[in-house]
Amino acid sequence: MKAETGSRAVDPLLFDWPASEPALKASRCLDCGALAFPAGTSCRRCGALKVAQETLPRRGRLWAWTIQRFMPKAPYRSAESAATFTPYGLGYVELPGALCIESRLTENDPGKLRIGLEMELIIYPQWLEEDGTAVMNFAFSPIASKRASRP
Amino acid sequence: MRVAIVGIGIHKFGRTPELSGVQQGACAARRALEDAGLQWRDMQFGYGGSYSAGNADALGNEMGLTGMPFTNVLNGCATGGSALLAACREIQSGAADVGIVVGFDKHDRGAFNASPAEYGLGAWYGEVGMMVTTQFFAMKLQRYMHEYNISVDTLARVAEKAYQNGALNPNAWRRTPLGLEEIKRSPIVNDPLTKYMFCSPAEGAVALVLCREDRAHRHATKPVFVSAGVMRTRLAGAFEVYGPTVSLAPVANATELASRAAYEMAGLGPGDIDVAALQDTESGAEIMHMAENGFCAHGEQERLLREGDTRITGRLPINTDGGCLANGEPIGASGLRQIHECVLQLRGAAGQRQVPHEIKTAYTHVYGAPGVSAVTILQK
DSSP, X not given: OOGGGXXXXXXXXXXXXXXXXXXXXXXXXXXXXXXXXXXXXXXXXXXXXXEEEEEOOSEEXXXXXXXXXXXOOTTOOOSOXXXXXXXXXXXXXXXXXXXXXXXXXXXXXXXXXXXXXXXXEEEEEEEEOTTSOEEEEEEEEESTTTTSOOO | OOEEEEEEEEEEEEOOTTXXXXXXXXXXXXXXXXXXXXXXXXXXXXXXXXXXXXXXXXXXXXXXXXXXXXXXXXXXXXXXXXXXXXXXXXXXXXXXXXXXXXXXXXXXXXXXXXXXXXXXXXXXXXXXXXXXXXXXXXXXXXXXXXXXXXXXXXXXXXXXXXXXXXXXXXXXXXXXXXXXXXXXXXXEEETTEEGGGBOOBOEEEEEEEEEEGGGHHHHOSSOEEEEEEEEEEOOTXXXXXXXXXXXXXXOOOHHHHHXXXXXXXXXXXXXXXXXXXXXXXXXXXXHHHHHHTTSSOTTTHHHHHHTTTTSTTSSSOBOTTOHHHHHOBOHXXXXXXXXXXXXXXXXTOOGGGOOSSOOXXXXXXXXXXXXXXXXXXXXX
C-alpha cells in the first residue's frame, strides 16, 4: 500500500486512511439503537437526528457471496479494460453484534468461498488516479489465505 | 368498489430496432383501446411510465394530444404496478370513469448501470463495482440455497419451464426451448447463476384500459376485476437490492410486505390463487418469490419444481407467458405484462398456453431496486 506516495480512501465516510488499524465507520441511533453503515446524519430506521459514530468489528464470517464475472459498466472504476478484467468476489460479511456488510472479497475462486468462512477487513487500491494517487477501498479476506490474492 | 380491466394490449417483447419505446407504447395502447371498443379521446386520464425510453406522456404525440391529465410514473420495477394503483384510485375516488395505463421501455444491451446518487448512495458504491443488480440476486440466492437446500438442478428447471412457456407465446422474445444441461452449462454470470438463468434488459410495451366496476360489461364480455393492488418499499435492515448492509435479525422484505397486504385487501390467501406471475429476473428469484408470496414453505420449491407443479399443467402454474426469462426485462412494461397474461388466462384466451383447469383468481408480483414490490390480485 502506497500511503507514503499518496493515497486516499474512496470515500472518507467509510474508513479513516491512512491508518494502522483501519476500521469501518458506522453510526448508531441514540433513540432506537439502530446501527447504520455507511454512517448517516440521521437514523435509517426511525429518522431521529441524534446519532453517534462508532467503528465496526474488523473480523466476521462470510454470510453470502458471488463472483462478478463480467466487467461492470461505468460508474465502475479500475485500472482494467474489458480485455484484462479479472472476475472479483463480493459478499456480505456478518460482523458479530453489528451488521452484515456488503463488501468486495479478496478471493475470487468459488472453490475457496463458503458461507461461514472467517474473514478480516483489509484496505486495497481500487484504482490509480492520473497523478498516481491510489484510491483505497475496503474488502474482506479469508483469514487463512489473507495474502493469497488481490481483489 | 373494484376497478375493471376491460382492454389489454401488448407490443411484442424483445428487440424492435425500427420502433422507439414510445411507439411501442402507442402500439400497445391502440390494441388495448380496440380490445375495449373505446377511443383514445374517450380516456379521461392516463398513467404510465418507462425507465429508459422517455416520459410516457409523449404517447400523446402518437395517439393524439387531447388535453387529458396524464401522469408519468417512475418507480423502478414497480412502475407498472404503481401506475395501475394510481389509476385504480382515480376511478375508485369517483374522479373518473375510464382511463388508460401504459408501460413501455427500450434498454441498451447488457446489465443495467444505475447511478448510485439516484438511490441515495455514495459514488464509491458504484466505483468499487457493487452497483450491479445481478450480484444482489446471486448473493441472495447463494444464501437461500445454503439455508434451504435448493439445488442447481432446481434453478435450471425454472429456466427450462420459462423457455418452454415462451415458445408457446407469440409475444415472447426467447422462443426456443432449452434443455436442463444446456442451461446449467452456459457460462456463469454471477455464481451460482448461468447466462440462461438470467433475463436480459429488453424492449416491449403493455397497455390496459380500466373502468368502473359497474360499467365493465359495457366494454368487455369478460372483464377482469382488480381485487387487490399494493405497492411497498423496503424496511431498514431488510436484504434488498443496492443495500450496503443487512441487519443480523431477519426483517421482512418488500415482497413479503406487499404480498401480505394484498391478501388482506382481497380477503384471500395463497390457496385461493389459480395462476401466478412472479418476478423472475433470474431463476432463483422465482424460487424465492414462491415462498415469499406464500405459495410454499421455504425449501419446498425443490420438490414442487421436480414434480412440475408450476408448469402450465401443474397445480399452480407460474409465469405461463415465460416470465422475464423468456420475455426479457423492459422495466416500465414488465409489471403490466404479468397483468396482461393473467387477464388472458382469466378470459380463457391464452391459446396454446391456456391453463387447462378452471381459474378464477390470478396473482402478479414484481420486485426491484432498491427494494420495491407491487402485487395485484385479479378475479373474473
